[in-house]
Amino acid sequence: MEQWTIQKLLNWVTDYFTEKGIEPARFSAELLLGDVLGIRRIELYTQFDTVVSEEVRDKLRELVKRAGQNEPVQYLIGKTEFYSLELEITPDCLIPRPETELLVERAIEFLRQRSGEQFVCDLCTGSGCIATAIAKNFVTGKIIATDISDSALKIAAKNIEKHQLGGRVKLLCGDLFDPVVPQLDSGKFDLIVCNPPYVSDSEFETLDKNVRDYEPKEALLAGVDGLDVYKRICEKVDDFLKPDGALIMETGYRQGQAVRELLEQVNCFTEITVEKDLSNNDRIVTAKKKSGPPKLDISP
Ligand SMILES: C[S@@+](CC[C@H](N)C(=O)[O-])C[C@H]1O[C@@H](n2cnc3c(N)ncnc32)[C@H](O)[C@@H]1O
The missing domain is CATH 3.40.50.150 (Vaccinia Virus protein VP39)
Known part of the structure; x- marks a missing residue:
């Protein structure tokens, strides 16, 4: 059976965003995947081979779909980084x-x-x-x-x-x-x-x-x-x-x-x-x- 590791998902989402013109594609993919897994972006790279559950993949798929329709990733995850500080963000x-x-x-x-x-x-x-x-x-x-x-x-x-x-x-x-x-x-x-x-x-x-x-x-x-x-x-x-x-x-x-x-x-x-x-x-x-x-x- 096909195993969806963090690395594989990251590549898949990045390719999808590139195809849809969502920029920056890799960064946006990292933000979404990090959010659904509840880990920081940097940790994606230390856990590259971890297999991602179907439940998490379902959540990710929903967010990727919305981002693909131009909804800003920062609004989807409710936060962003500014001057090395994590800040809450909403469409307001x-x-x-x-x-x-x-x-x-x-x-x-x-x-x-x-x-x-x-x-x-x-x-x-x-x-x-x-x-x-x-x-x-x-x-x-x-x-x-x-x-x-x-x-x-x-x-x-x-x-x-x-x-x-x-x-x-x-x-x-x-x-x-x-x-x-x-x-x-x-x-x-x-x-x-x-x-x-x-x-x-x-x-x-x-x-x-x-x-x-x-x-x-x-x-x-x-x-x-x-x-x-x-x-x-x-x-x-x-x-x-x-x-x-x-x-x-x-x-x-x-x-x-x-x-x-x-x-x-x-x-x-x-x-x-x-x-x-x-x-x-x-x-x-x-x-x-x-x-x-x-x-x-x-x-x-
Ligand atoms: C370009 S955003 C900047 C937000 C934030 N300082 C930043 O750098 O991301 C401009 C902000 O000005 C606010 N704004 C617009 N007209 C204003 C006014 N007449 N007086 C005070 N704030 C205003 C908007 O609500 C918005 O939050």
Whole structure:
């Protein structure tokens, strides 16, 4: 009788996904098989010859069928990995992308150059991935994270609890900075981070089916040119950022220059940089705010 080992199943699912255009095929196969077996991806490779029961294969077959119809694998298994942290995910929030890890990297670098407790604001937090990753890796950071979607914030709350960050990350529901105002007992923020919706109406039609049909539209769409949320952040950012503080945002793959121009118009930043990701697409814009007025030396 034919024996279905982990290795054989992994190869079979990978081939099926490749044929269906589900990318990355091998990684997606590993996630699904690991999930139905209740083991980590790496353990698949140490148990290659283990025979998989019919019951587990039935479960796998069902999930593979749904993934083959473009349902995102991360939603099927209810979790993903971001900045080496396991996070819960549901269709109520965007699936955190590897590109966003670059934003986290820059945020942590910025915070580590400064001394004392740092106050961070994460706008459009979704699953809470950015806030969680920053708080986990910068232990003197206090973070306020906001989102307009109450259901996304429920997932963020689970992730913050899962990583025991409740004492340092506060979640607030509302439109961009609106819910922050009454909370601002600490004054302004040292750092504001944001991965906003940035897909234009026309680009939305060109997105992969798994994104267009399954991820929340309010996490993606941002008007005719995809710049609506950046424009609204630019209107308010000066009021919320300390002198010498920074704003770090993710952008769409061709939006770097447009976002730079919006930030230049704010006229409170000294240095604005646009950084590309590993695929050479625009990805991270960092704007450093001017220093405050010099302190007057009135000593005799
Ligand atoms: C691109 S997703 C980013 C989610 C998460 N930060 C990440 O990087 O995966 C954008 C998020 O912005 C939220 N959002 C959209 N419009 C908003 C608004 N006006 N105020 C606050 N949040 C908003 C959406 O609900 C969604 O969770």
